[in-house]
Amino acid sequence: MKFIIAVVQPDRLDAVLDALAEKDVHLVTVTQVIGRGRQKGTAEVYRGHKEVGSLIRKVKLEIGVNDEYVEPAIEAIASNARVGEGSIGDGKIFVLNLDECIRIRTGEKGPGAIG
């Protein structure tokens, strides 16, 4: 089992979720986050005062998957989160080992509890 953490542009969320659902990956937790990478923050202007925030809005997806779903899930996220303008800031995908998964309702453990 793997635990995938993906940080993507907020406006790509719908497309990513659709693509994940197509690959039968339904278990997703989404949070609004702010953070930074090499991309500078977006410039906002308030009463003529330009503010370039050092942190920028993204959404974070957390996905627990069984091993055979890892590649399809990464493919779904990467291909849909890529804005395709050559600019940086499309986000990252991190893949971690997942020790255990427990379905709260039944107490079932392991790969069968995902999904």
Added chain:
Amino acid sequence: MNRIGRWIGFVVPVAFFFLAFPGLALAAEEPAGLDAGDTAWMMTSCAMVLLMTPGLAFFYGGLVRRKNVLSVLVQCFMAMCIITVAWVVLGYSLAFSGDIGSGNLGGVIGGFDHFLLRGVGYEVRDGTIPHMLFMIFQCMFAIITPALIVGAFAERLKFGAYCVYIVLWLFLVYCPVCHWVWGEAKGFFGLGNNGALDFAGGTVVHINAGVSALVCAIVLGKRQGYPEKTSPPHNLPFAVLGAGLLWFGWFGFNAGSAGAANASASNAFVVTHIATAAAGLTWAILDWILTKKPTCLGIITGVVAGLVAITPASGSVNPIGALCVGGGASIFAFIAINLKVKLKYDDSLDVFGVHGVAGIWGALATGLWATSMVPGNEANGLFYGNPIQLLHQVKAVAFTIVWSGSISFILLKLIDATIGLRAENRNEQVGLDLTEHAETAYTLVD
């Protein structure tokens, strides 16, 4: 340099003042015929009607996605600014000067007699209030009418295109219809002079804006992802706040349309309230029966539909008529909004369903329930033995629909061909707040 700047800053406005109001500098006495009570009420009404536009901004702002809330608020506030300037320069003149031209097609639009408010001074015009107060009362109506259309193209129209559209729309759609109904239009277009009843703007304001909204929604096309992927309202409490401000301001809108603090204004005040309450209740009941739950958005939508429908009727129906006008408004608007989903056009915030349909219903209902027992009104409707009145109302509705629909369509196509209407795809996805205004409404951390 600074002193010269200050000198110019003083002389230029003063010079403009004397140019615009020749002779006023000497006027010290109160104009003949001015009534203090009427004038006080009309100034109050003006402020109340102005407050409707920020109310509308919050009503619409709450219904869009969080990435577009500022764009809607800015559009409404820009209407308050740009339309006021346009109204002072030319709009008032086109609406309320005498006809341009004559003959059968005379009366389409007013002339240039009041260009830059020439001749609009402190003296009394047709009543007991200063002419300039009448002008600014009408200005508030001219502001909110194009702002109503915002709901149809929300979340996808470029801001520059918006500014151009509402100014052209003011001059070429609002001013003509205002001229026909409330101005001095005679002949073929003389709707008001030929008997159509429109106390506070069923045709001029609501059908006009509602039909234009439908055309906008169709010409502009759907938002990306509509209907499955457009999120629900991002802040319904904002919408409730907006609806509350609209209800409050509407007392100035309708009762102020009497032009005086008199029995006619009192009737308009009372029937406005009754019809609105009846409409909100009706919508809640429809929701309760048909979808099992009375919804928050449903009840406030019903309230606005009721306010719209009673607008043309508020000078001519009694409280019993108001109950019927209000109840009917919610029924027809409810049907229209449910049909929209089937017809697959994206009038994002249902401007046509609420303002267009309830406005048409209100204008026609005026021809049904109008009664000469209401002070200041001489015409009876169908239910009081005068079927001709209904015909007058049908004609006024038809003229407004045809004019607003066709001219709006031409204007939109012209703007689309020159500066373009729609925001870039990517900008629409990111949201208009950031891409059009370089701001965001909500921060994530302190």
